[in-house]
Amino acid sequence: MxxxxxxxxxxxxxxxxxxxxxxxxxxxxxxxxxxxxxxxxxxxxxxxxxxxxxxxxxxxxxxxxxxxxxxxxxxxxxxxxxxxxxxxxxxxxxIAMIFQDPMTSLNPTMQVGKQIAEPIVTHKGVSKEEAKKQALDLMDLVGIKNPTENYKSYPHQFSGGMRQRVMIAIALACEPxxxxxxxxxxxxxxxxxxxxxxxxxxxxxxxxxxxxxxxxxxxxxxxxxxxxxxxxxxxxxxxxxxxxxxxxxxxxxxxxxxxxxxxxxxxxxxxxxxxxxxxxxxxxxxxxxxxxxxxxxxxxxxxxxxxxxxxxxxxxxxxxxxxxxxxxxxxxxxxxxxxxxxxxxxxxxxxxxxxxxxxxxxxx
Amino acid sequence: MAQNVGNKNAEAMFHLVDAVERINFPGNEAEQIATDGDSYIKTVAKRFFKNKVAVVSLVIFIILVLTAVFANQLAPHPRDVSVGRFQAAPYDNFYLGTDDIGRDVLSRLIHGTQVSMIVGLGSVLVYVIIGTTLGLISGYFGGVVDSVIMRITEAFMSFPFFMVILTLVSLLGSGLWVVTAVLGFLSWPPLCRLVRGQVLTLKKQDFVLAAVATGYSTPGILFIHILPNVLSPILVNATFGIATAILTEASLSFLGVGVQRPRPSWGNILSEAQSLRVLAYEPWRWVPAGILVFVAVLAINFIGDGLRQAIEGENKA
Incomplete structure (x- = not known):
């Protein structure tokens, strides 16, 4: 260290x-x-x-x-x-944050994959395709199975643990x-x-x-x-x-x-x-x-x-x-x-x- | 289970399964996280299409829109030209008769549909944009901005609606686009309040704070995170708005300050019924227009109701 x-x-x-x-x-x-x-x-x-x-x-x-x-x-x-x-x-x-309640901390109207990819586009200025690729890698990294299929899922389709994984992926998206x-x-x-x-x-x-x-x-x-x-x-x-x-x-x-x-x-x-x-x-x-x-x-x-x-x-x-x-x-x-x-x-x-x-x- | 145990290999099944086997065992579909594959929109659509009245209404509305779009192709006769006998009851290919100067009533109704749809959809488009934007800003920023916008909203809401429209239309000159614009610019306050109320509750939600913490800009939060969550009430409101706009246009045209002849609208066709002779003896000249207004408004209201029920979902019995 x-x-x-x-x-x-x-x-x-x-x-x-x-x-x-x-x-x-x-x-x-x-x-x-x-x-x-x-x-x-x-x-x-x-x-x-x-x-x-x-x-x-x-x-x-x-x-x-x-x-x-x-x-x-x-x-x-x-x-x-x-x-x-x-x-x-x-x-x-x-500086990124992970919040207490994963059930309410994700936007219910947005695909989870997009919620991970969006900050990458905003902060890193990469193309949407590149951000999507990185988001898929992140989903894999935090242990969300079948990233390509689940990219298009909405938060309500995920359990609490999975949503917290998404939150972690969002927080880690820009390598804070x-x-x-x-x-x-x-x-x-x-x-x-x-x-x-x-x-x-x-x-x-x-x-x-x-x-x-x-x-x-x-x-x-x-x-x-x-x-x-x-x-x-x-x-x-x-x-x-x-x-x-x-x-x-x-x-x-x-x-x-x-x-x-x-x-x-x-x-x-x-x-x-x-x-x-x-x-x-x-x-x-x-x-x-x-x-x-x-x-x-x-x-x-x-x-x-x-x-x-x-x-x-x-x-x-x-x-x-x-x-x-x-x-x-x-x-x-x-x-x-x-x-x-x-x-x-x-x-x-x-x-x-x-x-x-x-x-x-x-x-x- | 009982069946499996009953067959010949039953005894072979009573052995311990090791970790690798457990994972690779067929039927182990723990991989599938998503509970159901439908997006929100799909779910709402499914519920909407279960409502027969709403579906029939939607079909009627689509027919009306198509009629408006293809008015020129559909109308059997030119719009403003005397082509038949004067004031004739339906005959030959004048299926709904002719008016006082020999124009085909059916053709004029078809073109009138165009007017109603332009006014209905156009004014709603205008007021949804104004109302939503102001509502979002007002609700999200709060404070002085909110107070100013809300006072303006209240001022607009306390105008006697019809009087203002009449005055404005007579000042600006009447016509299709003026009516559309005036209706659009006057109808936004209720929607603005609706959106503001929704934003007030939404902005306190965790996901908005999470979005701020992720570094979204303020417009980003407003339009990417908050707006999609208010879309459903906006959609319902807009649907009813179309019906109201069509009715208001018809009323204005009936009073002679709306769409001006020779351009036909359902309202100014109806206004011919102001003559007692037409009202009593020439029903073909106004009854169809009345029915169209009635059917269109009813259909749109049913669509709105259907949408609302579909969005509210399980809350509804």
Whole structure:
């Protein structure tokens, strides 16, 4: 994997004007996406994950959306400063999207083949015949059988899984550098989910596309992501590599998420749930937004917003628990089990190496 | 199953089938994704052709259109020339008699069909283009654009329709093309509202957002993605529009401000019935024209109904 940053979101803050007032949906989000990597953004409904990614493609309704601050740098250009015309050249061509519900995201009156071919004509300026040829190849690539016959089919003749394959083909039509997948498997049943995720992984490797994967399904994250960002109440509260988030989580919210994920070991006890509900972003709380629901809340959480504390070069978490003067806390059992696994995976290796070194040293 | 088990090779069939065999097994047509091979248009057409009244109406309408197109070949006599006796009841090859100056009524009716079809189809073409475009723009862009277009629409709708037509026709001079144009330019508001309403719901649909995300330009989204989804209500509206236009033209011509003699139209042929003598004693001069207007309008309305039912599909009992 190259270490080239392709997309960088800096201090993005977005609010919506509603009848009740201004909703601060995204409150200072930073993340980067490197070439060829998959970044998963997880969080519960309303945490601002879809809003932040829709902002990248500038798909938010213009009327009531205010981008209060921030930059979205795609290969160095700030997408927020582009005109609508320039943006049209980016959408679908450089940055493509796959939507949640394949049943409603295809035009019911247009042949599926045409829906794949049309963006190729628009962005690549090739002839209709050439675009059709490429569309047929794409249909084959995403696993739609008999492309020539199915080219002329309409969406209603396809099942959900097949339609999502079409959506993926449309998204990949112009070989985008960034693919934003907004809960692409939520509307599908599990066997089809697995197929679609497998397909996306395969295509990512083949085409070297960077993927931003939005989901609230941690199982999916484990299968897809290189890096994970956890969002809560419009902020990223923890980000790190997939292993770091799954096996060495630092933020109590991530603990809650992991503990509430059903695993094979669960059965005797009730599944853990995070108490309460996310804060109303009409009036974002002072301090840590998660504090009221946090069984590990410190007093400072209610007064001041935590900083991003560095855990490792790739792992950061926004919680006062990482402050040197914070008391040591015991994370939930499920998290401790995971941490133990993490230690045996990483720390363990080092120990073995050290021991090996010692052994070698003693021998010589 | 029971039959297969009963035959001699039954025992041979009770073995496990491996993965390769399973895929290559005959009858495994999982390959076929498409559930049914019909496109939307084909489905609608199939439903439409099940409706006998609508099909008969369509045949009548097609005959009328063909009559209009081939009027010159079909008419047994010249249109504006006195060829027979004056005011004669049907005789010889004057199947519907002659009018007060000896012109063949049948020939004039055939040419009148041309007028009705031009006015009907022409004005509908004009208003569908105006109404659809304005409706699409108004619904999609919203805001100030929408408000302005909707206020104009309301202004147009609050004109007393017939009075405005009468005034315009008398100002612009009457004639086939003026009537067509005036009807076209005045009839778009209901269609505009219809299209706007449809676009308002359509533009919130996922596939429109998906199209934006794919990088379509705004006209691309409007005409490639949204327009095809509003075509069916437009088509139904246009069909009824043809009927209305034919009726309005007939009314205008009846009042003498529509198509001017010597060019015949169903309306100005009917207007001869304004004379009591013609009304009472020379029915051949106006009854056929009346029947034609009646049949044409009825047929077109049946087609419209048939189309609507076919499009609404299963919703209809």
């Amino acid at each position: 190259e270490d080239k940053t392709i997309l960088e979101v800096k201090d993005l803050a977005i609010s919506f004007q509603t009848f009740e007032g201004v909703v601060k949906a995204v409150r200072g989000v930073d993340f980067t996406l490197k070439k060829g990597e998959t970044l998963a953004i997880v969080g519960e409904s309303g945490s601002g994950k879809s809003v932040s990614t829709k902002a990248i493609n500038r798909l938010l309704p213009k009327k009531n959306t205010m981008i209060e601050s921030g930059e979205i740098l795609f290969e160095g250009t700030d997408l927020l400063k582009l005109s609508e015309k320039e943006m049209q050249k980016v959408r679908g061509n450089d 550098k960034v693919l934003i997948a907004d809960e692409p498997t939520t509307a599908l049943d599990v066997t089809i989910q697995a197929q679609i995720l497998g397909l996306m992984n395969k295509l990512k490797k083949e085409l070297d596309t960077s993927i931003i994967f939005i989901t609230h399904d941690l199982g999916v994250v484990a299968q897809m992501a290189d890096r994970v960002a956890v969002m809560y109440a419009g902020q990223i509260v923890e980000h790190g590599t997939a292993d770091e988030i799954f096996y060495n989580p630092m933020h109590p919210y991530t603990w809650g998420l992991l503990a509430s994920m059903p695993t094979l070991d669960v059965g005797q006890t009730d599944l853990y749930t995070i108490p309460g509900s996310p804060p109303n972003l009409l009036h974002p709380p002072v301090g840590d937004a998660f504090a009221p629901r946090n069984e590990f809340a410190l007093e400072i959480d209610f007064h001041e917003e935590p900083d991003m504390f560095k855990v490792s070069d790739t792992h950061y978490a926004k919680t006062w628990l990482l402050h040197p003067s914070a008391p040591a806390v015991e994370p939930p059992e499920e998290v401790r089990r995971r941490k133990a696994k993490f230690e045996s995976l990483y720390m363990g290796k080092e120990e073995i190496n050290e021991m090996g070194g010692e052994a070698l040293g003693s021998r010589s």
